[in-house]
Amino acid sequence: MAAPESAPAASARTTPDATRRSEKSRRAIYDAALGLVAEVGYAKTTVEGIAARAGVGKQTIYRWWSSKADVLLEAFLDLSEQAAREAGQAPYVIPDTGDVAADLRAVLRATVDQLRDPRFEAPSRALAAEGVVNEQLGRVFVAKLLEPSLRLYVDRLRAAQRAGQVRADVDPRIALELFVSPLAQRWLQYTGPISHEYTDTLVDYALNGLAPR
Amino acid sequence: MAAPESAPAASARTTPDATRRSEKSRRAIYDAALGLVAEVGYAKTTVEGIAARAGVGKQTIYRWWSSKADVLLEAFLDLSEQAAREAGQAPYVIPDTGDVAADLRAVLRATVDQLRDPRFEAPSRALAAEGVVNEQLGRVFVAKLLEPSLRLYVDRLRAAQRAGQVRADVDPRIALELFVSPLAQRWLQYTGPISHEYTDTLVDYALNGLAPR
Amino acid sequence: MAAPESAPAASARTTPDATRRSEKSRRAIYDAALGLVAEVGYAKTTVEGIAARAGVGKQTIYRWWSSKADVLLEAFLDLSEQAAREAGQAPYVIPDTGDVAADLRAVLRATVDQLRDPRFEAPSRALAAEGVVNEQLGRVFVAKLLEPSLRLYVDRLRAAQRAGQVRADVDPRIALELFVSPLAQRWLQYTGPISHEYTDTLVDYALNGLAPR
Amino acid sequence: MAAPESAPAASARTTPDATRRSEKSRRAIYDAALGLVAEVGYAKTTVEGIAARAGVGKQTIYRWWSSKADVLLEAFLDLSEQAAREAGQAPYVIPDTGDVAADLRAVLRATVDQLRDPRFEAPSRALAAEGVVNEQLGRVFVAKLLEPSLRLYVDRLRAAQRAGQVRADVDPRIALELFVSPLAQRWLQYTGPISHEYTDTLVDYALNGLAPR
DNA sequence: GTGTAAGCGAGACGGTACGTCTGGTCTTCAT
DNA sequence: ATGAAGACCAGACGTACCGTCTCGCTTACAC
Numbered sequence: 005m006a007a008p009e010s011a012p013a014a015s016a017r018t019t020p021d022a023t024r025r026s027e028k029s030r031r032a033i034y035d036a037a038l039g040l041v042a043e044v045g046y047a048k049t050t051v052e053g054i055a056a057r058a059g060v061g062k063q064t065i066y067r068w069w070s071s072k073a074d075v076l077l078e079a080f081l082d083l084s085e086q087a088a089r090e091a092g093q094a095p096y097v098i099p100d101t102g103d104v105a106a107d108l109r110a111v112l113r114a115t116v117d118q119l120r121d122p123r124f125e126a127p128s129r130a131l132a133a134e135g136v137v138n139e140q141l142g143r144v145f146v147a148k149l150l151e152p153s154l155r156l157y158v159d160r161l162r163a164a165q166r167a168g169q170v171r172a173d174v175d176p177r178i179a180l181e182l183f184v185s186p187l188a189q190r191w192l193q194y195t196g197p198i199s200h201e202y203t204d205t206l207v208d209y210a211l212n213g214l215a216p217r
Numbered sequence: 218m219a220a221p222e223s224a225p226a227a228s229a230r231t232t233p234d235a236t237r238r239s240e241k242s243r244r245a246i247y248d249a250a251l252g253l254v255a256e257v258g259y260a261k262t263t264v265e266g267i268a269a270r271a272g273v274g275k276q277t278i279y280r281w282w283s284s285k286a287d288v289l290l291e292a293f294l295d296l297s298e299q300a301a302r303e304a305g306q307a308p309y310v311i312p313d314t315g316d317v318a319a320d321l322r323a324v325l326r327a328t329v330d331q332l333r334d335p336r337f338e339a340p341s342r343a344l345a346a347e348g349v350v351n352e353q354l355g356r357v358f359v360a361k362l363l364e365p366s367l368r369l370y371v372d373r374l375r376a377a378q379r380a381g382q383v384r385a386d387v388d389p390r391i392a393l394e395l396f397v398s399p400l401a402q403r404w405l406q407y408t409g410p411i412s413h414e415y416t417d418t419l420v421d422y423a424l425n426g427l428a429p430r
Numbered sequence: 431m432a433a434p435e436s437a438p439a440a441s442a443r444t445t446p447d448a449t450r451r452s453e454k455s456r457r458a459i460y461d462a463a464l465g466l467v468a469e470v471g472y473a474k475t476t477v478e479g480i481a482a483r484a485g486v487g488k489q490t491i492y493r494w495w496s497s498k499a500d501v502l503l504e505a506f507l508d509l510s511e512q513a514a515r516e517a518g519q520a521p522y523v524i525p526d527t528g529d530v531a532a533d534l535r536a537v538l539r540a541t542v543d544q545l546r547d548p549r550f551e552a553p554s555r556a557l558a559a560e561g562v563v564n565e566q567l568g569r570v571f572v573a574k575l576l577e578p579s580l581r582l583y584v585d586r587l588r589a590a591q592r593a594g595q596v597r598a599d600v601d602p603r604i605a606l607e608l609f610v611s612p613l614a615q616r617w618l619q620y621t622g623p624i625s626h627e628y629t630d631t632l633v634d635y636a637l638n639g640l641a642p643r
Numbered sequence: 644m645a646a647p648e649s650a651p652a653a654s655a656r657t658t659p660d661a662t663r664r665s666e667k668s669r670r671a672i673y674d675a676a677l678g679l680v681a682e683v684g685y686a687k688t689t690v691e692g693i694a695a696r697a698g699v700g701k702q703t704i705y706r707w708w709s710s711k712a713d714v715l716l717e718a719f720l721d722l723s724e725q726a727a728r729e730a731g732q733a734p735y736v737i738p739d740t741g742d743v744a745a746d747l748r749a750v751l752r753a754t755v756d757q758l759r760d761p762r763f764e765a766p767s768r769a770l771a772a773e774g775v776v777n778e779q780l781g782r783v784f785v786a787k788l789l790e791p792s793l794r795l796y797v798d799r800l801r802a803a804q805r806a807g808q809v810r811a812d813v814d815p816r817i818a819l820e821l822f823v824s825p826l827a828q829r830w831l832q833y834t835g836p837i838s839h840e841y842t843d844t845l846v847d848y849a850l851n852g853l854a855p856r
Numbered sequence: 857g858t859g860t861a862a863g864c865g866a867g868a869c870g871g872t873a874c875g876t877c878t879g880g881t882c883t884t885c886a887t
Numbered sequence: 888a889t890g891a892a893g894a895c896c897a898g899a900c901g902t903a904c905c906g907t908c909t910c911g912c913t914t915a916c917a918c
Contacts, residue, residue, distance in 0.1 A: 045350070046350055047350065129349060129350060130350060132406065133346045133347070133349035133350035135406060135407070136342060136345055136405050136406065137258070137259055137260065137343060137346035138260075139407060142406060142407045143407050146407055146408050150408060151408075154408075161427075168429065169428060169429075170427050170428060171427060171429045172429075174422060174427055175418070178399070178415070178418055179422060179427050181398075181402065181403075181419075182395045182419075182422055182423060182427070184402075185394075185398035185399040185401070185402040185403075186391070186398040186399075188402050188406075189394065189397075189398040189401050189402060190394075190398075192349050192405070193348060193355060193358075193363070193401075194348070194352060194355045194356050194359055195363060195367075196390075205391055206391070206394075206395070209387060209391065209392060209395055209423075210395060210422075210423070210426065211426055211428045212426045212428055213422075213423065213425045213426025213428075214374075214383050214384060214387055214395070214423055214424050215382060215425055215426075216381065216382075216384045217430055
């Protein structure tokens with residue numbers, strides 16, 4: 005009797021051959037997806053609309069992705085990688101000038117600026133929202149996009165611990181949330197305005213504590 | 218002068234008469250909406266489905282609400298009020314035992330417990346997600362549900378300032394974010410596990426600061 | 431044994447008290463119904479629309495009539511009676527000048543003129559159409575509106591038989607259809623144009639026969 | 644000057660491609676439409692019902708037809724063609740035995756039988772009714788279904804004229820109405836019963852005239 | 857003259873169907 | 888065999904009316 009695995013197309017719907025994949029279509033789909041999300045928002049972006057704008061058949065999308073969220077996630081990952089490459093030599097690290105407070109202030113100010121970049125705003129907000137409600141996507145979003153950035157904070161805080169600027173007993177992964185999460189929540193949930201002063205204040209409070217010294 | 222038309226309302230599509238509203242239908246719609254969101258999730262909850270489960274005509278929903286999100290928001294507000302009433306005498310205030318650290322730990326532990334209550338989880342997550350992407354709803358969600366709770370922290374922190382347990386120069390509205398936002402983000406975005414130890418740690422870090430004293 | 435009729439409200443849904451009926455509303459409903467049918471056609475005329483235009487509650491319509499068709503039928507009957515009263519003393523009879531051919535030509539010419547009166551056209555066409563598909567209404571329509579007119583032809587043809595102008599062995603009720611039905615069909619089904627010449631021809635063919643003499 | 648939009652179709656909502664049309668769906672829709680009209684009547688037949696019974700999406704109906712009446716008209720035309728093909732060799736002509744009276748009696752008797760065939764009754768009555776009130780449909784109904792049949796009478800009457808059995812000066816198109824229209828009216832409007840005796844009588848009256856000879 | 861019980865205007869209600877839109881699948885043809 | 892195109896089944900959308908059911912509010916008859 006035949007091995008249960010060797011059947012070419014028993015259960016699965018004949019996995020497509022990735023080597024024949026059209027790179028042009030993939031790019032066009034990414035561009036269309038990001039463009040539509042930026043222009044009309046995530047909810048009004050449809051697979052049909054992406055296909056039409058990309059000049060692609062719907063099946064070409066469904067062949068390679070499972071859903072609108074999936075397309076957008078990959079498109080956004082691609083955009084991020086691209087942006088990272090463009091950023092060039094100043095890459096995946098938080099500067100270490102020796103003054104952890106100043107360094108954190110600087111990187112948070114840069115984050116504030118990026119959160120306001122309309123190129124990123126719509127898709128990242130859309131993905132974050134979908135991730136809230138779609139746990140599977142949310143975890144991928146966090147793992148692929150959020151955690152890599154948070155890891156930089158962990159590294160910088162560890163260096164600060166070695167330099168004696170941060171208590172040795174704090175868990176850096178938790179510590180970073182004291183200034184990152186407030187910014188994230190204000191951005192995501194409109195719970196308050198975002199500004200350089202605000203993030204500066206967060207760094208101050210977090211490092212020095214709310215209690216008097 | 219003879220008015221040719223007695224119609225008073227020019228633009229609106231004849232606002233319904235709220236005094237004749239069926240309380241029974243309203244309750245049935247709330248229950249159906251919350252039930253469906255809990256069972257099949259927000260995305261698969263439809264107005265048609267809510268109407269069917271509530272034993273109500275679709276028009277009765279569209280007469281009083283403008284969208285699925287609107288129904289769910291009100292349903293959840295109602296649920297919250299109801300829960301608050303049931304909770305009884307221990308209501309809208311954070312206890313003040315004189316030890317601000319202990320008080321914050323206690324209330325955050327209670328919040329952790331509530332976030333895990335399946336009765337609240339699905340609808341509040343759904344509303345939060347919708348609020349991320351739908352600014353109008355998001356602002357209502359924050360104003361009606363989030364801010365009232367945050368205000369309690371502001372009050373407690375101010376008392377702590379008066380008692381000399383919190384620096385007089387900190388802005389309580391920002392300060393509270395140091396322990397509230399991390400919890401919120403972990404819950405919303407699955408960026409990490411939630412536990413009593415975790416929130417205890419947040420309170421410690423926030424009050425004492427990350428820097429050595 | 432109790433009279434089977436006198437029961438006040440056993441099974442029925444409490445028959446309304448006709449003595450208290452509002453004559454003003456009845457008239458307003460007739461006018462609204464005829465007006466709407468004339469303006470937007472039967473299909474787009476709704477009970478709701480009639481009620482709104484008549485300044486009347488929907489229940490006032492459903493209290494006295496069973497359906498849109500029923501309202502319109504009565505409205506049209508009322509209109510016909512009114513028109514008949516206006517027409518004055520020369521009413522329900524076909525003139526008898528002694529020349530049956532001339533008399534039939536005259537009355538058919540008058541019918542042609544009436545069929546073209548826009549005041550009658552829309553409602554009578556609408557009723558006729560509804561009667562085609564709704565047998566109950568159709569029979570009432572025929573009994574109340576059509577048969578009384580046909581009876582006049584029967585009378586006139588009988589007189590002609592007595593005068594020796596029409597074969598004694600023909601059934602007048604069938605004979606009249608030879609000239610009435612063609613006109614009716616052309617009008618109802620758009621199978622051909624309607625004119626005085628046309629009806630004159632019908633009378634000629636019917637009386638003299640198609641076969642050579 | 645460059646065209647800002649490549650969209651070729653300005654007004655139309657992208658006409659569907661008829662070459663890709665599903666023949667299976669078309670047949671299923673015809674069958675469902677005729678079946679429903681026969682079973683529950685025209686008024687209670689809905690597009691939704693047709694789609695459901697045909698196992699077809701609603702859009703597939705709206706893609707190819709504009710309304711319920713339109714579907715039914717085509718379905719009925721198709722049915723008629725089919726019936727004609729089945730009828731086979733005995734086709735589109737009225738027999739000519741040399742005796743015009745006998746021939747007309749025979750064909751009218753056949754018509755009576757057909758009018759009572761329940762397979763035809765419901766849809767043709769429904770279409771006729773819709774045609775009364777919807778002029779556009781009515782004219783198509785007449786042109787496609789009625790006139791072709793009437794033409795046969797015209798041909799037969801002309802032959803009778805050549806044979807000297809019908810007056811040379813009568814217009815056959817009008818003459819045929821003397822026996823066809825009465826039957827049509829009785830059937831459509833329930834103005835009287837239909838039988839072979841009745842149509843025999845009509846032929847007699849029409850050929851020989853009402854006046855004594 | 858006052859009470860009571862209808863009819864009334866109004867319109868909310870549970871429903872059905874409308875005609876449209878989108879999701880995801882399947883089919884056809886060109887490359 | 889992939890990809891563009893788009894027809895297909897499915898089903899939710901928000902709207903329009905259906906016929907029923909309260910609501911107050913006039914009437915008008917009975918007391």
